[in-house]
Amino acid sequence: MMKQLFPKQHVMGFMFSLVLSVVALSVLTFDMSYKMGMAILIVTAIAQASVQLLLFMHIGESEDKKTLYTNIIYALFVGVVTILGTLLTMIWGYQ
Amino acid sequence: MKWDEFFVFTGDPMLFAAMISIIVGAISIVVGLTYFKKWAYLWREWLTTVDHKKIGVMYILVALIMLFRGGVDALLMRGQTAMPENGLLNAQHYNEIFTTHGVIMILFMAMPFIIGLMNVIIPLQIGARDVAFPRLNSVSFWLFAAGAGLFNISFIIGGSPDAGWSAYFPLASLEFSPTVGNNYYALSLQIAGLGTLMTGINFVVTILKMRAPGMTWMKMPMFTWSVLITNVIIVFAFPVLTVALALMTMDRQFGTKFFAMQDGGMDMLWANLFWVWGHPEVYIVILPAFGIFSEIISTFARKNLYGYKSMVVSMVAISLLSFVVWAHHFYTMGHGVMVNSIFSISTMAIAVPTGVKIFNWLLTLHKGKISFTTPMLYSLAFIPIFTIGGVTGVMLAMASADYQYHNTMFLVAHFHYVLIPGTVFAVIAGFHFWFPKVFGFRLNEKLGKLGFWFITISFNVAFFPLFILGLNGMTRRMYTYSESTGYGPLNMLSFIGAVGLGIGFIILVYNIYWSIRYSPRDEDGDPWDARSLEWATHSPVPVYNFARVPKINELDAFWFAKKNNRMLSDDPYEPIHMPSNSGMPFLMSGAFFAAGFCAVFSWWIPAIIFTIAIFVFMALRSFEQDHGYYISVEEIERTERELGGDKK
Numbered sequence: 001m002m003k004q005l006f007p008k009q010h011v012m013g014f015m016f017s018l019v020l021s022v023v024a025l026s027v028l029t030f031d032m033s034y035k036m037g038m039a040i041l042i043v044t045a046i047a048q049a050s051v052q053l054l055l056f057m058h059i060g061e062s063e064d065k066k067t068l069y070t071n072i073i074y075a076l077f078v079g080v081v082t083i084l085g086t087l088l089t090m091i092w093g094y095q
Numbered sequence: 096m097k098w099d100e101f102f103v104f105t106g107d108p109m110l111f112a113a114m115i116s117i118i119v120g121a122i123s124i125v126v127g128l129t130y131f132k133k134w135a136y137l138w139r140e141w142l143t144t145v146d147h148k149k150i151g152v153m154y155i156l157v158a159l160i161m162l163f164r165g166g167v168d169a170l171l172m173r174g175q176t177a178m179p180e181n182g183l184l185n186a187q188h189y190n191e192i193f194t195t196h197g198v199i200m201i202l203f204m205a206m207p208f209i210i211g212l213m214n215v216i217i218p219l220q221i222g223a224r225d226v227a228f229p230r231l232n233s234v235s236f237w238l239f240a241a242g243a244g245l246f247n248i249s250f251i252i253g254g255s256p257d258a259g260w261s262a263y264f265p266l267a268s269l270e271f272s273p274t275v276g277n278n279y280y281a282l283s284l285q286i287a288g289l290g291t292l293m294t295g296i297n298f299v300v301t302i303l304k305m306r307a308p309g310m311t312w313m314k315m316p317m318f319t320w321s322v323l324i325t326n327v328i329i330v331f332a333f334p335v336l337t338v339a340l341a342l343m344t345m346d347r348q349f350g351t352k353f354f355a356m357q358d359g360g361m362d363m364l365w366a367n368l369f370w371v372w373g374h375p376e377v378y379i380v381i382l383p384a385f386g387i388f389s390e391i392i393s394t395f396a397r398k399n400l401y402g403y404k405s406m407v408v409s410m411v412a413i414s415l416l417s418f419v420v421w422a423h424h425f426y427t428m429g430h431g432v433m434v435n436s437i438f439s440i441s442t443m444a445i446a447v448p449t450g451v452k453i454f455n456w457l458l459t460l461h462k463g464k465i466s467f468t469t470p471m472l473y474s475l476a477f478i479p480i481f482t483i484g485g486v487t488g489v490m491l492a493m494a495s496a497d498y499q500y501h502n503t504m505f506l507v508a509h510f511h512y513v514l515i516p517g518t519v520f521a522v523i524a525g526f527h528f529w530f531p532k533v534f535g536f537r538l539n540e541k542l543g544k545l546g547f548w549f550i551t552i553s554f555n556v557a558f559f560p561l562f563i564l565g566l567n568g569m570t571r572r573m574y575t576y577s578e579s580t581g582y583g584p585l586n587m588l589s590f591i592g593a594v595g596l597g598i599g600f601i602i603l604v605y606n607i608y609w610s611i612r613y614s615p616r617d618e619d620g621d622p623w624d625a626r627s628l629e630w631a632t633h634s635p636v637p638v639y640n641f642a643r644v645p646k647i648n649e650l651d652a653f654w655f656a657k658k659n660n661r662m663l664s665d666d667p668y669e670p671i672h673m674p675s676n677s678g679m680p681f682l683m684s685g686a687f688f689a690a691g692f693c694a695v696f697s698w699w700i701p702a703i704i705f706t707i708a709i710f711v712f713m714a715l716r717s718f719e720q721d722h723g724y725y726i727s728v729e730e731i732e733r734t735e736r737e738l739g740g741d742k743k
Contacts, residue, residue, distance in 0.1 A: 067303065078331045078418050082371055089422045090367055093434035 013055030020048045109171075110188075114251050143676040145229035147214045148636055150236045152533060154211030155526070157243060159604070161203040164247065166600060168196035170593055173557070177590035179578040189574035190257040191276070195250065197260025198280065202287060203243045205380045205514070208522040210239075210294055213322050213383060215533055216525075217298060219629035219636065220316050222307025222645045227300040229674040230716075235290040235297065237684030242287025245691050249279035253695065256280040259572065261373070262343070264354035264365040269347050278695040281343045286687050288336050295329030298322060307628070309647035313407075316627040316651075317393075317400055320407055321386025324414045325379050331418070332375035339368035348697055363428060370421035378417040380514070382410060384521030385452055388474045391528055392456050394625045395471035396463025399651055402455040409448030416445045426494045427501045435494035442492035449485060453478060468623070469543030473524035476551045477516045484512030487562065502572075505565025511558045523550075523603065531622045535635045536614045538606050546602035553595025560585040560592075626654040631663055633738040639671045639726055642735050671726040683712040 024044040027037040053059045062068055128134050141149060171192055175184045184192065214232070218225055226232050249255045256276035258267040267277050302323045306315070315323075343365065345351040352360035393400040400406065422430065422438040456478060465471065487509040491497055500506055531537045569582050576582050621630040631653045632641050645663035649655060656663050690705035 074327070075331065077415065081418050082335065085419070085422070086364075086367055086371070088437075089430055089434050090361065090364060093431045094429060 009055050013051055016051045016055070017048060020044045020051065024048075110251075117251065138678070139676070142681045143233075143678045145225070145233045145674050145676055146638060147218050147226050147229065147232060148533060150232055151211045151214030151216075153236060154207045154214060154239070157240060158204050158208035158211060158522075161199050161207070161243065162600065165196050165199040165204055166597060168192045168199070170597055172196065173586075173590040173593040175574060176576070176586045178587065179576055179580070179583045181575060184574065186574045187257065190259075190572075191250075191255040193572055194256045194259050194262075194276075194280075195246075198246065198256070198284070200514075201260065201376070201380070202284065203246065205518045205522070206291065207239060207243075208526075209325075209380060209383045209518070210235075210291070212387070212522060212525045212529065213298060213325075216529055216629055217301065217319060217322055218305070219532070219632065219640055220319050220627050221302060221305060221310060222628050222641060222647065223301065223305040224640050224644075224671065225674060226297050227305055228297050230677055230680065231293050231297050233677065233680040234683065235293040237680045238290030238293070238687060239287045241684040241688040241691070242283045242285075242290065245286065245688055245695075246279060246283035248692075249276060249283075249695075253279065261366070261369055263369075264343075264346075264362040265356050267343070267347075267365070268354065268362075275695050278344070278347060278697075281340045281347065282691040282695055285337065285340045285344070286691050288333055288340070291329060292333045292337070295326040295333065298326040299330060302326075307645050307647050309652075313404070314647055314650045314652070317389035317403070317406060318383070318386035318627075321382045321389070321410060324410045325382045328375045328379050328382070328414050328417060332372050332379070335368055336372040336376075339365065339372065342368075344694075348694075363425075366425050366428065367421070370424040371418075373424065374421040375417045377513075378413055380518045382413065384518045385410070387521040387525040387528075388456065388477055389459075390625075390627065391470045391474045391524055392459050394528075394623055395466050395468055395474075396460050397466075398459055398463045399626075400455070401458040401461075402451070403650065405451055406455055409451045412448040413445060416441060416448070420445060423492055423494075423497075426497045439492055439494045443489060446485060446489050446492075453482060453485075468527075469538070469540055469547055470524040470528040472544060472547045473520045473527075473551075476547070477520045477524075480516035480520075480551075480555070481513060484509060484514075484516065487512060500565060502570055503565035504561040504569045504571055507571045508558050508561035508565060511561070515554055515558070528623065529629070530610075531617055532620075532629055532634050532636065534611075536610060536616045537622055538610045539614055542602060542606035542609060546599050546606060549595055549599035549602055553592045553599055555592070557589050557592025557596055560589045564589075621657075624657075626651040628653050628663075631656075637734050637738060639673060639731070642668060642731050668728045668731045670728055671731065672723055673726060674723045675721055677721075679712055679716060683709060686712065 021044075024041055027040050032040075059068065128137060141153065144150065171184060172189065175181050175189055214226070253275040256262065256267075256272075256279055257274070258272050258277055258280075262277060262280055265271055267280075302315075302319060342351070342353040346354050346360075352358040354360055354362050354365045356362050389400055389406065420438060420442045422434060423442045426435050426438070456474075460475075467475075487505070491500055491506065491509055527538050527543055564582055564585050567582065569576065569580070617634060620632055620634045622634075623630070628645060628647075631645060643664040643666050645652070647663075652663065655661075686705050686708040690702050690709065693699075693702035693705060
């Protein structure tokens with residue numbers, strides 16, 4: 001009974017996200033090259049995002065795949081535009 | 096901090112009068128509620144409600160109060176600039192007033208007015224009994240109210256923000272804005288923004304999941320479509336504001352350097368993030384307005400909406416384009432030609448879907464049997480006036496020409512020419528149009544039309560001169576100017592228009608008062624002979640909205656059911672499951688307000704205590720077992736009998 005009630009997924013997700021945050025923080029504490037640091041940050045960021053989406057937001061549990069994909073494509077569009085656009089306006093295209 | 100820094104005692108008689116009036120107002124509300132023994136009623140029926148209709152009414156009430164506050168700011172600004180070298184306001188006071196005017200009008204007037212109409216109408220229009228998450232809806236409202244309250248008290252406690260509604264760095268940094276004003280800005284918008292984000296999620300789910308059986312995508316009313324797209328934009332745009340405001344708070348109160356000019360900070364990044372949110376925000380307030388006009392125009396032209404599909408496609412296109420144009424707000428701030436060209440082109444592209452919509456409305460009117468009611472007058476005035484705003488927008492979109500117009504009164508005139516006929520006319524039209532649905536009687540048409548003419552004519556008198564002033568070189572946010580500039584006469588004309596606008600809004604408020612007392616009560620739920628589902632139930636709407644869930648098989652199903660004397664549903668009554676009221680959202684927002692207030696003054700220990708209280712409320716909620724309640728069949732029958740039988 002207790003075993004079924006225990007929110008195993010959520011607790012695991014919580015642990016993962018804590019560990020990933022600590023790993024990301026290590027970039028600051030340890031002296032490492034820029035490339036190494038960026039690599040760690042990008043990997044932990046992607047892992048963190050998937051933990052949030054899969055374990056907390058239950059993506060993939062819904063039957064309605066069309067809505068899901070539309071949503072993901074729209075989110076990717078907005079995300080990519082914001083990030084690349086900001087780089088464009090603030091760095092690449094700045095006089 | 097000393098007490099005289101805490102309370103704003105500048106000896107300014109105007110501030111003093113405002114302070115006194117706030118105190119007198121607050122005392123009279125408390126005394127009135129106690130005298131008429133309305134505290135329990137207020138708590139039971141309003142503060143704890145999860146009913147979407149009541150939450151909508153509260154949103155609109157706050158929006159009207161904020162319209163008044165923002166309007167007084169506007170009158171003071173126009174009064175100050177009406178004459179050269181005028182001494183009505185000093186520079187600091189003027190800065191504070193144009194900042195609060197902007198923030199209040201966009202975030203605490205336009206947004207809540209639209210969200211209020213959305214709350215009242217969307218569940219009715221899709222044949223649902225409430226929104227998807229009624230308790231969350233209440234949290235949204237109270238967070239918004241907490242944010243609005245926090246922003247407004249800055250005026251008497253600690254000092255208002257004074258770096259413009261866009262709060263550009265480095266001006267908004269601690270170095271150049273040392274008062275707590277901009278802390279208020281960051282924290283109050285943060286709290287209100289959380290509420291808006293929840294509203295966004297709530298309404299996306301409501302529209303996706305709770306439509307009446309048979310209402311497929313292409314059978315949704317246009318207002319529902321516009322609100323769906325608006326809320327999708329909210330969900331994707333508001334996180335950017337949340338992050339930007341958090342960085343602002345960190346910079347101002349924790350000594351970080353995100354937007355600093357040295358130590359690797361980037362001051363322009365604030366402007367960039369602000370407009371990444373800010374431009375979609377423009378469409379958040381304009382798209383529902385398009386939806387409202389579509390409903391009103393097709394209702395009073397007695398025709399179905401021309402080009403339904405192209406309307407939907409153009410709104411989806413606008414929603415995508417709204418995310419790729421933000422840099423046009425700062426063409427002159429140092430980008431290269433490539434960046435400016437890209438954003439010029441994407442901005443001009445947005446005029447195409449907007450133009451499609453204008454032509455659709457015109458063709459809906461073509462050969463229609465037009466009845467000139469108050470909401471229809473606003474909608475008809477919207478088309479030409481908004482087009483002036485749109486065309487000047489295309490002028491501003493050309494990056495090279497923008498170097499002439501940037502930050503002049505021309506820009507001020509442009510965005511008032513889109514926001515007022517767009518959003519403000521829409522919410523007033525929607526207010527007149529849907530008022531009988533909520534309260535069971537119409538606003539007086541004569542007073543409504545008088546208000547319309549006052550508002551429309553005065554609006555043009557107030558803002559058209561600003562185009563010319565801008566081209567003559569008058570910049571925005573100038574608190575005064577010398578006589579030799581020659582700006583005096585046109586500014587005076589604009590001031591006269593502003594006073595006229597003020598009179599127009601007073602007529603609007605008087606109309607509400609007059610109609611409550613004398614307007615004949617409509618027995619019918621459908622006073623305008625309208626088309627969509629919200630008119631298929633009684634006015635005022637019973638708590639469960641529809642006794643039977645309507646079945647839909649075409650666009651404007653209610654209209655055709657009326658025509659053919661058909662019932663929308665003849666199922667037997669069934670017990671209706673309803674959500675129960677809760678005081679928790681109200682109390683939790685109180686904790687948010689208190690935490691925000693303490694954080695503004697960097698009183699960290701009380702701020703942390705109140706933040707813990709917020710988490711306690713959330714924990715309590717997750718252990719709460721509340722499955723709502725059922726309305727029995729007998730009770731539905733009784734209510735329906737009292738309200739005059741089940742409508743078609």
